[in-house]
Amino acid sequence: MAASLGQVIALVLVAALWGGTQPLLKRASSGLQQVEERTWARQLLQEMRSLFLNTEYLIPFFLNQCGSLLYYLTLGSTDLTLAVPISNSLAIVFTLIVGKALGEDIGGKQAFVGMVLTVTGIALCITSSASKTQEHPSTL
DSSP, X not given: OOOOHHHHHHHHHHHHHHHHHHHHHHHHTGGGXXXXXXXXHHHHHHHHHHHXXXXXHHXXXXXXXXXXXXXXXXXXXXXXXXXHHHHHHHHHHHXXXXXXXXXXXXXXXXXXXXXXXXXXXXXXXXXXXXXXXXXXXXXX
């Protein structure tokens, strides 16, 4: 079963939601190192309180979870051999792009080459899937 254009767009959106929110979550949770309690239980409660009262953390967390919900819904009608590489590989690309936009050091030319190779590989997967469908139309 090949992925339709809508399914590919949904998986790219999943990747954007997962990857794009990672640098934001990292930045918003950086204050956790300052929370220090005597017991592990109190430490855990303080860290949870710190995160869940922080809208700078909650908004990207909510968007990230929306990506997970969309992924779950898309898996029912999409070939896993496309869904997993598209969403997971492109999530890394989106993480690098958003990280760079936030001023993080992402690795220079090597990171750029990695992103180009990743996108090229995903394009090959999609093209291969589309050509298989044209060669062997479904008999359902």
